Amino acid sequence: MDYKFSDSFKNLQPSAIREIFKSLTDPTIISFAAGNPSPESFPVEELAKLAADIFEKTPSQALQYGITEGFPGLREEIAKRQKSRFGIGRDFDMTVVTSGGQQGLELCCRVLCNKDDVVLCENPSFIGALNAFRACGAKTVGIPMDEDGVNIEALEKLVKETPNVKLIYVIPTFQNPRGSSTSLEKRKAIYEIAKKNGIVVLEDNPYGELRFAGEEIPTIKSFDEDGIVVYCSSFSKILSAGMRVGFVIGHADLLQKMVVAKQCEDVHTNNFFQMLCYKYVTECDLDAHIEKIRAIYRHKCNLMLDTLDKEMPKEVKYTRPEGGLFIWCTLPDGLDSGEFAKFAISKKIAVVPGSTFNCDTKAPSDSFRINYSTPSDEQIVNGVKVLAEAVREYIASKR
């Protein structure tokens, strides 16, 4: 049968990263391509104990249908922590548990965007979000980036000149793929532009808890007296990515529509793991656990940066993250990172070419993303050496 797919899906391809992820079955390849949290960041012993507790004390509740909004105790604990930790939440706000941070992004776009409505996105940005917006029929339009976040003049111009802008999507803290953060000044400017133009800001903060250097910068949602910011985050980087438990906080009028959409997608998020998260945050020391994860990533990031400093040709530039999972490397002379990534794979080192993260998927990129949370220390050191050698060879071949 010749299936006739819907307009939104006809041309949508699987995420390139997940395709790379799937192809990495060759154990001789060192992968800097994934974005997985370190397995050391999962508090296995505590989770095992708490899970046994749930099976013993409240199995019927944990294994039965729940309500779409999420397990009530967990929603309360999330709201409390986000308030105290990130200044998030006003009386008009509501907290909903989602199946990973991904679902919050997708639901927000789904309830707001008609076909061909526009989501303005940092360019480059998180491919999972870009594809979710495209799947909703929305157009992703890129905002050029400075070192410290989107270029504000460019954003103002885009907002003025682009019809049907419904959302501004940003990852202000330890952005994926760049690893760098948006300055406080720019966060305020983004908020004001959105407010003035009646556009919703979708703030994605999966890495906010993972700061291992520098000073905390307030979230955009913490300014939100007007109910214009939808804030998404998750437990993926601090408890478990595989459990798919995230959350979204935003004005109740908007979130109630997202609840209707979520009901259509999966009825509710895995109930057992919602209760497990609830027990973890109420019975264990989450802050101490997060401190441990930060130490792991501080070490791994420094190791990767030190090795890059030592090995990489000086003409290659890279970001110096203060948190998160990623470093963004830029080749000299506008060389194409797509071609380079293929060359790198032949040298047994995997990176993600920058074009993957572009709003315009056909636009070439001179940059690529590398990750330090997944590889072992040995793989980081050896991998960077191989990568540097590959870069050197590649540059030489182009001159």
Added chain:
Amino acid sequence: MDYKFSDSFKNLQPSAIREIFKSLTDPTIISFAAGNPSPESFPVEELAKLAADIFEKTPSQALQYGITEGFPGLREEIAKRQKSRFGIGRDFDMTVVTSGGQQGLELCCRVLCNKDDVVLCENPSFIGALNAFRACGAKTVGIPMDEDGVNIEALEKLVKETPNVKLIYVIPTFQNPRGSSTSLEKRKAIYEIAKKNGIVVLEDNPYGELRFAGEEIPTIKSFDEDGIVVYCSSFSKILSAGMRVGFVIGHADLLQKMVVAKQCEDVHTNNFFQMLCYKYVTECDLDAHIEKIRAIYRHKCNLMLDTLDKEMPKEVKYTRPEGGLFIWCTLPDGLDSGEFAKFAISKKIAVVPGSTFNCDTKAPSDSFRINYSTPSDEQIVNGVKVLAEAVREYIASKR
């Protein structure tokens, strides 16, 4: 802020059942409104033991990101069981794990339907599916029902006269809300009509394992030599509803698009519980467990039918299910079950009015759905007595 919602969500309301479900906090109300599996159907002890095993042996894998298609071992086991049990699966088919059966229905519509494309549905049908189709912008058009499934002449006429029909959605076995099944003859007719007209059949079979009387009827998917049937089911009614683990089987060309859509929605289904299901089906005796659930529902259904036979005014008609979770009651003289359901709540008994399940939500219905899997035996007997008395009073008040 005055949010401008997308066309598909502007008018979409939360499922009435889930709203009833939420309002049932009054412990003096006996609820026949839910559709929850009996907590006795969850194999708690085995799941607890297997979960402890996973935490001990493969915690990093279970708590880490997985691939969108699902945990490979589980996909294989599902394919094997559906093949041997229900004759499902050809070389062109692919199995994907979904976040509950709900997600399979939603993804299928999402990748096939543009705005205003039509899904033909049994009328009445499962509200969760109807809302998922509406959320995709599709129109739900009802196919009138006979006792033994859709009216085939009506289906043929609808297919001929309705533009842009993309899907025929059916629950042939122990339908929700009617509790009755589609005859073999009609299943074959549906398949042939779909094939002749190049329409995909979406076969939903959440209750297929729950037959406690009568003879097995082949699934529509078991006829599928042409790759035109997408088959959805789940572990919700046999292991745990709250874990949200379902699956979809269909032609790989179609399912690969659904995988792209799933990636946008939740990246993948809870990995830990996918592994838990895998361990259950490979290390425990699923058939023996299902036999136990069947015995529970056989008993509960018979108890409800016996009490209905004894208590209910003879002018009220009801189905006599051979499996599943629901009985469908029809009031005499075309009385409105919406008004009756409100009256029943005032008498402390909750049922779901038939209009909830109509494709045209404004069309009245003389029928309502009652459920026997969730209430205790005592609640079934007492609840039916209260219900019968409420019906008697309501009918009398209308004469």
